[in-house]
Amino acid sequence: MFDFRKHNINTRGRSSGKIKTTCPQCNDTRGHKGDRSLSVDLDKGLCYCHHCGYTLHIPDDAEERRRQERIDRYRKSVLLPSHFRRPVFNASKTGRSEALERYWTEERCLRQELLDELRITEQREWMPQSEKEENCLCFNYFEGDTLVNTKFRSGQKHFKMVKDAELIPYNINGILGTRQAVITEGEFDACALMTATGRRDIISVPAGAQSNLTWIDRFVESHFEDKETVYIAVDEDAAGEVLRRELVRRLGAECCKIVRYGAGCKDSNEHLIRYGADSLAICLQQAEEIPIEGVATADDCSEQLRALYENGLQGGAETGWENLDAHCTFELGRLVVITGRPGDGKSEFTDELVLRLRLRHGWKTAYYSPENLPVEYHLKKIADKLLGRNFAPGYGMTEELYDQARQWLAANVTHILPGDGAYRIDDILLKARQLVRRRGVRTLVIDPMNRLEQDSGMTERDFIRSVLNKLCRFAQRNRCLVILVAHPRKVNRNEATGELRRVEMNDINGSADFGNMTDYCIDVDRNDKKQIVTIYIDKVRFKHLGSAGTCAKFVYNFISGRYFPCEEGIVHTPDGDSPGPVDTRFDNANWLKNNEEQGCLFH
């Protein structure tokens, strides 16, 4: 049973079939009142207005019940994070000047009633850009009835938000429990689409175009999981393209549609001002599907092709180990295999590699690392590296630093747990996909390969090939760097010297497919006699990212677990000269502090 009355739709006494009736959205403003422009499918609960483009799906009782349960669950469980400042909404300050209302309706062409509905206010605020007080239009960011943040925007287009307040999407209440959502790049654009379409399931990103979507994490499950369609209506410029790609990556291409604007307009509000409300509503109706996966032409990647043409191939992400960066840089969408003899430090090296990629490039990590459990042991090892010291009470360690490190780890590192036994690759990738969606994860570490459960009935070779295929596909689809730690088969000693030779790509247990199917192959080789760890780069598939057949040398620090770059030379000791590390570049700095100073602690 569909409740059409609740939506002011007159079904003219009918309860099944298809009818035409007046549109609740545009009838009052029509010259031709009473025109039956709304087509209604009474059996499916679907409505479409041929005049204003209004679409509505009325849920049936079961669907409505599920929706209500989801909303109730969110309301019961919602616990606003406590480490943000919460501004207070002053209900007495809701008056607005005539000048502001004129600006809103005449210059911005926005509906007057939105000012009240969205609780938009006006006040004088000190603005850092002009270093003086300016009159500001205030977009108040509510979650439920709680004011979470405010964006102040002055006539000079200066803006600021409340210091230390949480970033959340603008008008987040508007998409709770809806089947669709529209995401814009600014509050004015959200209001432009509300004006043009009458819909209220429209939110704006809080801080303009950027690829960092931490602000969405808390809402993915409660506000996005139920969406059939998400319209991405961000700016048509380079920064908007980055934002659009990240939103699609997080929310899933299957439910996203892209909104394009008319000639000369880069966003919704510009389009509304230039071409009018009906035309903007059509932009939404004609939003493009994301192109089918698996086929591509120069048209599908025209912007990327142009950028490549103009700038050439760029190196990948650097780690800050200058001796490694000279030979190997990392790119999202790729698969890295790390090997080495047992106990040579594959996990230690991998941990520092992903930590460095997080600190320099914001790539959050997910681990499937059964050998590093329990989780707290592994987190302690990462904390040692992060702080450049033993993560334990003692000189220089404070409760505040402990709390900061714990919060940083919670925000940036997630472990996929194996449950009772070994996990199948499909289970891990399913969890990893959820982490990409909900937490914005960019690096996935599987350590080690031999703790994956092999599918019964498969030969070892087929199993390895299938795992590598799945990892490559996951890396590409989710724009992640996937790192797989793999053990070599038994490596024999050199008969003359008795020394173990270094492991090479083709020594990896089980198959030569590793060498063929991965993008990078790195070997960790520890030599305790020399006190040197050599990182051999056996393969880099693309030459703009590095060169194979090279290596970088390090000294391993027992206390912090960090790898310090060095050269190999002759070390003079009282016992004589021997090969060992020289020119070691020590680094015991607290990286958490440096990162905080750059303002990217948790983002």
Ligand SMILES: Nc1ncnc2c1ncn2[C@@H]1O[C@H](COP(=O)(O)OP(=O)(O)OP(=O)(O)O)[C@@H](O)[C@H]1O
């Ligand atoms: N160069 C090194 N010098 C001394 N100790 C090291 C060095 N590298 C790693 N270790 C220590 O050796 C132990 C094993 O390291 P790690 O787990 O990283 O090795 P691995 O190659 O991943 O081992 P496995 O093959 O068992 O998975 C850890 O306790 C680590 O701290």
